[in-house]
Amino acid sequence: MPNLKWIFIVFLSAFSLINPQEADCQGQSISLLQEADSLFSQKQYKEALQIYEQILYEEETYSPAMLLKMSFITEGMGDFGKASLFLSKYYDYNPNPSIIDKIKSLTDQNRLEGYEISDQDRFLSVILDYKMELTAFFALLLMVSLIMVYLSSTRQSPFLVPAFIFLLLVFVGNNFTDPPEKAIITGSPVLIMDSPSAAGNLVKRVEMGHRVTIHSSEDMWYRIRWGNRDAYIKKSDVSKI
Numbered sequence: 001m002p003n004l005k006w007i008f009i010v011f012l013s014a015f016s017l018i019n020p021q022e023a024d025c026q027g028q029s030i031s032l033l034q035e036a037d038s039l040f041s042q043k044q045y046k047e048a049l050q051i052y053e054q055i056l057y058e059e060e061t062y063s064p065a066m067l068l069k070m071s072f073i074t075e076g077m078g079d080f081g082k083a084s085l086f087l088s089k090y091y092d093y094n095p096n097p098s099i100i101d102k103i104k105s106l107t108d109q110n111r112l113e114g115y116e117i118s119d120q121d122r123f124l125s126v127i128l129d130y131k132m133e134l135t136a137f138f139a140l141l142l143m144v145s146l147i148m149v150y151l152s153s154t155r156q157s158p159f160l161v162p163a164f165i166f167l168l169l170v171f172v173g174n175n176f177t178d179p180p181e182k183a184i185i186t187g188s189p190v191l192i193m194d195s196p197s198a199a200g201n202l203v204k205r206v207e208m209g210h211r212v213t214i215h216s217s218e219d220m221w222y223r224i225r226w227g228n229r230d231a232y233i234k235k236s237d238v239s240k241i
Helices: 004-015 028-041 045-057 064-076 080-091 097-107 119-129 131-151 160-175
Strands: 182-185 190-193 202-206 211-218 221-226 229-234 238-240
Touching: 028 045, 028 064, 045 064, 064 080, 080 097, 080 182, 080 238, 131 160, 190 221, 202 229, 211 229
Parallel strands: none
Antiparallel strands: 182 211, 182 238, 190 202, 190 229, 211 221, 221 229
């Protein structure tokens, strides 16, 4: 008779590879979001914004509708940098040209860099949207494969290879599918340099609203990609999306 204790351990081990914090709105976050939405509907915008920012920065979660409300509030407060930040974050969920037009009007820009979305970006976005479900599915297949390996009467079980593949997929899905770190330029004007130093050569002088992808961090600078070259921008001039 199969060792049920061993199977149970396999079950727990497989699902322990999944990060339970991937859900967008859970527990306290849902309660806070409902409270903030209630304040927003009562036009108590500053109070609502405080709770929205708590959800975003402390709970590290958000909903697309919440981002639009945060942008609406901060625009009304005259903080166009923050309003652009929230719209830029929303753009990742809904890459609509009207969002770019709105950011252009907030930042008084005719053209914005960093909002182009390739087919590869769209595919990655779909994978990230269903990351938790896919990881859970592969963990379930891993569990089943390990049980079949245990129950197999042959020394070289045909389920060994599938089990290894599903283990690899669970590990990769849980640890190596994070999106690239992006930021929006909120300073004005901002100098983009060719080295992490104020004594470096100027690459471009830009205004707020542009998006950049952060590749690494060096002291007070971020290494980014601007055009077809590596460049550097001060951390104080951008806000992470």
